Amino acid sequence: MRPTPLTEQELLSRAHELAGFTLDELAVQAGMITPPDLRRDKGWVGQLLEWHLGASAGSKPVPDFIELGIELKTIPISYTGKPLETTFVCVAPLMGLQGVTWENSHIRHKLARVLWVPVEGERDIPLGDRRVGSPLLWSPSADEEQRLRHDWEELMDMIVLGQVEAITARHGEVLQLRPKAANGKALTEAYGANGQIIKTRPRGFYLKTSFTAELLTRAFLL
Protein backbone atom coordinates (compact mmCIF):
# COMPACT_ATOMS: atom_id res chain seq x y z
CA MET A 1 0.00 0.00 0.00
CA ARG A 2 0.99 3.61 -0.26
CA PRO A 3 2.87 5.29 2.62
CA THR A 4 0.79 6.14 5.66
CA PRO A 5 -0.18 9.81 5.70
CA LEU A 6 1.39 11.69 8.58
CA THR A 7 -1.16 14.45 9.00
CA GLU A 8 -4.88 14.83 8.77
CA GLN A 9 -4.45 17.30 5.92
CA GLU A 10 -2.26 14.88 4.01
CA LEU A 11 -4.84 12.13 4.40
CA LEU A 12 -7.68 14.39 3.34
CA SER A 13 -5.90 15.76 0.30
CA ARG A 14 -4.95 12.25 -0.75
CA ALA A 15 -8.59 11.21 -0.44
CA HIS A 16 -9.61 14.20 -2.57
CA GLU A 17 -7.20 13.06 -5.27
CA LEU A 18 -9.11 9.77 -5.58
CA ALA A 19 -12.43 11.48 -6.30
CA GLY A 20 -13.60 10.86 -9.84
CA PHE A 21 -11.56 7.75 -10.49
CA THR A 22 -13.28 4.45 -11.24
CA LEU A 23 -12.64 1.37 -9.15
CA ASP A 24 -11.01 -0.29 -12.17
CA GLU A 25 -8.55 2.59 -12.46
CA LEU A 26 -7.73 2.42 -8.76
CA ALA A 27 -7.46 -1.37 -8.86
CA VAL A 28 -4.87 -1.23 -11.65
CA GLN A 29 -2.78 1.21 -9.64
CA ALA A 30 -3.01 -1.05 -6.61
CA GLY A 31 -2.19 -4.17 -8.59
CA MET A 32 -5.55 -5.67 -7.69
CA ILE A 33 -8.04 -7.55 -9.86
CA THR A 34 -11.58 -6.14 -9.81
CA PRO A 35 -13.97 -8.97 -8.86
CA PRO A 36 -17.01 -9.52 -11.10
CA ASP A 37 -19.27 -8.38 -8.27
CA LEU A 38 -19.21 -8.07 -4.49
CA ARG A 39 -21.17 -11.23 -3.66
CA ARG A 40 -18.05 -13.03 -2.54
CA ASP A 41 -15.89 -9.97 -1.92
CA LYS A 42 -17.99 -7.71 0.24
CA GLY A 43 -15.02 -5.92 1.73
CA TRP A 44 -13.11 -5.40 -1.51
CA VAL A 45 -13.95 -1.72 -2.05
CA GLY A 46 -12.91 -0.92 1.50
CA GLN A 47 -9.62 -2.73 1.07
CA LEU A 48 -8.93 -0.97 -2.23
CA LEU A 49 -9.41 2.43 -0.61
CA GLU A 50 -7.29 1.36 2.36
CA TRP A 51 -4.44 0.64 -0.03
CA HIS A 52 -4.70 3.99 -1.76
CA LEU A 53 -4.94 5.96 1.45
CA GLY A 54 -2.19 4.05 3.22
CA ALA A 55 -4.33 2.75 6.07
CA SER A 56 -2.03 1.15 8.58
CA ALA A 57 -4.12 -1.03 10.82
CA GLY A 58 -5.10 -3.85 8.49
CA SER A 59 -7.37 -6.26 10.33
CA LYS A 60 -6.30 -5.12 13.78
CA PRO A 61 -8.84 -3.68 16.23
CA VAL A 62 -7.43 -0.17 16.10
CA PRO A 63 -8.23 2.87 13.97
CA ASP A 64 -7.29 2.64 10.31
CA PHE A 65 -4.94 5.55 10.79
CA ILE A 66 -3.59 4.85 14.25
CA GLU A 67 -1.41 7.91 14.58
CA LEU A 68 -4.22 10.19 13.45
CA GLY A 69 -7.01 8.40 15.33
CA ILE A 70 -9.11 8.34 12.18
CA GLU A 71 -11.44 5.58 11.02
CA LEU A 72 -11.98 5.01 7.28
CA LYS A 73 -15.46 4.15 6.02
CA THR A 74 -16.44 3.68 2.41
CA ILE A 75 -20.15 4.18 1.87
CA PRO A 76 -22.17 3.01 -1.14
CA ILE A 77 -24.22 5.83 -2.65
CA SER A 78 -27.28 5.80 -4.91
CA TYR A 79 -27.83 7.92 -8.03
CA THR A 80 -29.41 10.56 -5.78
CA GLY A 81 -26.44 10.58 -3.43
CA LYS A 82 -28.12 8.71 -0.60
CA PRO A 83 -26.51 5.77 1.21
CA LEU A 84 -27.64 2.37 -0.08
CA GLU A 85 -26.63 0.45 3.01
CA THR A 86 -26.44 0.83 6.75
CA THR A 87 -22.90 1.27 8.07
CA PHE A 88 -21.35 -1.29 10.39
CA VAL A 89 -19.51 0.39 13.28
CA CYS A 90 -18.34 -2.26 15.71
CA VAL A 91 -19.30 -5.42 17.54
CA ALA A 92 -21.58 -4.90 20.54
CA PRO A 93 -20.29 -6.06 23.92
CA LEU A 94 -22.75 -8.54 25.43
CA MET A 95 -20.84 -9.55 28.58
CA GLY A 96 -18.67 -7.84 31.19
CA LEU A 97 -20.68 -4.67 31.02
CA GLN A 98 -20.05 -3.32 34.52
CA GLY A 99 -18.41 0.08 34.25
CA VAL A 100 -19.15 0.47 30.55
CA THR A 101 -20.46 3.96 29.82
CA TRP A 102 -21.03 5.93 26.67
CA GLU A 103 -17.99 8.00 27.52
CA ASN A 104 -15.63 5.02 27.57
CA SER A 105 -17.44 2.92 24.98
CA HIS A 106 -15.77 1.38 21.96
CA ILE A 107 -18.39 2.80 19.62
CA ARG A 108 -17.92 6.38 20.78
CA HIS A 109 -14.19 6.18 20.14
CA LYS A 110 -14.77 4.57 16.74
CA LEU A 111 -17.07 7.39 15.67
CA ALA A 112 -15.01 10.23 17.14
CA ARG A 113 -13.32 10.92 13.81
CA VAL A 114 -14.31 9.23 10.56
CA LEU A 115 -13.14 9.73 6.99
CA TRP A 116 -16.19 8.96 4.86
CA VAL A 117 -15.50 8.08 1.24
CA PRO A 118 -18.66 7.78 -0.88
CA VAL A 119 -18.53 5.29 -3.76
CA GLU A 120 -21.19 4.73 -6.39
CA GLY A 121 -23.02 1.60 -5.32
CA GLU A 122 -25.97 1.04 -7.66
CA ARG A 123 -25.95 -2.59 -8.68
CA ASP A 124 -26.60 -1.79 -12.31
CA ILE A 125 -23.23 -0.05 -12.50
CA PRO A 126 -20.52 -2.66 -13.12
CA LEU A 127 -18.24 -2.74 -10.12
CA GLY A 128 -15.17 -1.59 -12.05
CA ASP A 129 -17.06 1.38 -13.53
CA ARG A 130 -18.19 2.81 -10.19
CA ARG A 131 -16.65 6.14 -9.29
CA VAL A 132 -15.24 7.41 -6.02
CA GLY A 133 -16.78 10.60 -4.65
CA SER A 134 -15.51 13.50 -2.57
CA PRO A 135 -14.40 12.53 0.94
CA LEU A 136 -15.70 13.96 4.19
CA LEU A 137 -13.74 14.11 7.43
CA TRP A 138 -16.40 13.99 10.12
CA SER A 139 -16.84 14.18 13.88
CA PRO A 140 -20.27 13.99 15.51
CA SER A 141 -21.91 17.32 16.25
CA ALA A 142 -23.27 17.77 19.77
CA ASP A 143 -26.72 16.91 18.50
CA GLU A 144 -25.54 13.85 16.59
CA GLU A 145 -23.63 12.54 19.58
CA GLN A 146 -26.67 13.04 21.78
CA ARG A 147 -28.82 10.93 19.48
CA LEU A 148 -26.15 8.25 19.22
CA ARG A 149 -25.78 8.19 22.98
CA HIS A 150 -29.53 7.94 23.53
CA ASP A 151 -29.87 4.90 21.27
CA TRP A 152 -26.73 3.29 22.66
CA GLU A 153 -27.93 3.62 26.25
CA GLU A 154 -31.32 2.19 25.39
CA LEU A 155 -29.78 -0.79 23.62
CA MET A 156 -27.17 -1.42 26.29
CA ASP A 157 -29.82 -1.27 29.00
CA MET A 158 -31.71 -4.05 27.26
CA ILE A 159 -28.53 -6.12 26.89
CA VAL A 160 -27.69 -5.74 30.58
CA LEU A 161 -31.23 -6.74 31.51
CA GLY A 162 -30.96 -9.93 29.49
CA GLN A 163 -33.19 -8.70 26.69
CA VAL A 164 -30.70 -8.95 23.83
CA GLU A 165 -32.87 -11.43 21.96
CA ALA A 166 -35.81 -9.03 22.18
CA ILE A 167 -33.85 -6.33 20.36
CA THR A 168 -34.66 -5.89 16.69
CA ALA A 169 -33.31 -3.52 14.07
CA ARG A 170 -36.31 -1.29 14.77
CA HIS A 171 -34.91 -0.18 18.10
CA GLY A 172 -32.96 3.07 17.90
CA GLU A 173 -33.44 6.18 15.80
CA VAL A 174 -29.94 6.42 14.36
CA LEU A 175 -28.20 3.32 15.72
CA GLN A 176 -29.30 -0.28 15.21
CA LEU A 177 -28.27 -3.57 16.80
CA ARG A 178 -28.24 -6.45 14.32
CA PRO A 179 -26.57 -9.84 13.93
CA LYS A 180 -22.96 -9.67 12.82
CA ALA A 181 -21.30 -12.99 12.09
CA ALA A 182 -19.99 -15.31 9.42
CA ASN A 183 -23.30 -17.18 9.54
CA GLY A 184 -26.21 -18.08 11.77
CA LYS A 185 -24.25 -20.82 13.49
CA ALA A 186 -21.82 -18.43 15.19
CA LEU A 187 -22.65 -18.10 18.87
CA THR A 188 -21.34 -16.05 21.75
CA GLU A 189 -22.38 -15.55 25.35
CA ALA A 190 -24.87 -13.00 26.61
CA TYR A 191 -27.06 -12.36 29.64
CA GLY A 192 -30.37 -14.20 29.65
CA ALA A 193 -33.70 -12.91 30.91
CA ASN A 194 -33.43 -14.76 34.23
CA GLY A 195 -29.86 -13.84 35.00
CA GLN A 196 -28.41 -16.95 33.44
CA ILE A 197 -25.90 -16.95 30.60
CA ILE A 198 -27.22 -17.80 27.17
CA LYS A 199 -25.71 -18.44 23.76
CA THR A 200 -26.76 -16.00 21.07
CA ARG A 201 -25.60 -14.71 17.72
CA PRO A 202 -22.97 -11.96 17.95
CA ARG A 203 -24.40 -8.51 17.38
CA GLY A 204 -23.03 -5.37 15.80
CA PHE A 205 -23.89 -1.67 15.92
CA TYR A 206 -24.97 -0.19 12.59
CA LEU A 207 -25.66 3.42 11.61
CA LYS A 208 -28.99 3.78 9.83
CA THR A 209 -28.96 5.14 6.29
CA SER A 210 -31.06 8.15 7.30
CA PHE A 211 -28.33 9.17 9.74
CA THR A 212 -25.42 8.79 7.32
CA ALA A 213 -27.50 10.54 4.65
CA GLU A 214 -27.78 13.49 7.02
CA LEU A 215 -24.04 13.62 7.56
CA LEU A 216 -23.28 13.68 3.88
CA THR A 217 -25.99 16.22 3.15
CA ARG A 218 -24.93 18.53 5.95
CA ALA A 219 -21.35 18.50 4.70
CA PHE A 220 -22.47 19.06 1.14
CA LEU A 221 -24.53 22.09 2.10
CA LEU A 222 -21.77 23.71 4.13
Place this chain on the structure above:
DNA sequence: GCCTGATCATTA
Protein backbone atom coordinates in the same frame (compact mmCIF):
# COMPACT_ATOMS: atom_id res chain seq x y z
C1' DG B 1 -14.81 -17.07 17.89
C1' DC B 2 -13.62 -12.30 17.24
C1' DC B 3 -12.40 -8.63 14.51
C1' DT B 4 -11.49 -6.34 10.12
C1' DG B 5 -13.79 -4.99 5.59
C1' DA B 6 -18.97 -4.73 4.38
C1' DT B 7 -23.12 -6.28 1.00
C1' DC B 8 -26.53 -9.80 -0.05
C1' DA B 9 -31.15 -11.52 -0.43
C1' DT B 10 -35.61 -11.85 1.15
C1' DT B 11 -39.35 -9.72 3.49
C1' DA B 12 -42.59 -6.30 4.98
Place this chain on the structure above:
DNA sequence: TAATGATCAGGC
Protein backbone atom coordinates in the same frame (compact mmCIF):
# COMPACT_ATOMS: atom_id res chain seq x y z
C1' DT C 1 -38.24 -0.36 -2.56
C1' DA C 2 -36.48 0.28 1.84
C1' DA C 3 -35.34 -2.26 5.76
C1' DT C 4 -34.15 -6.41 8.28
C1' DG C 5 -31.90 -10.43 9.18
C1' DA C 6 -28.27 -13.35 7.01
C1' DT C 7 -24.04 -13.89 5.04
C1' DC C 8 -18.98 -13.71 2.60
C1' DA C 9 -13.70 -13.50 3.01
C1' DG C 10 -9.40 -13.32 5.50
C1' DG C 11 -6.21 -12.99 9.62
C1' DC C 12 -5.27 -14.23 14.31
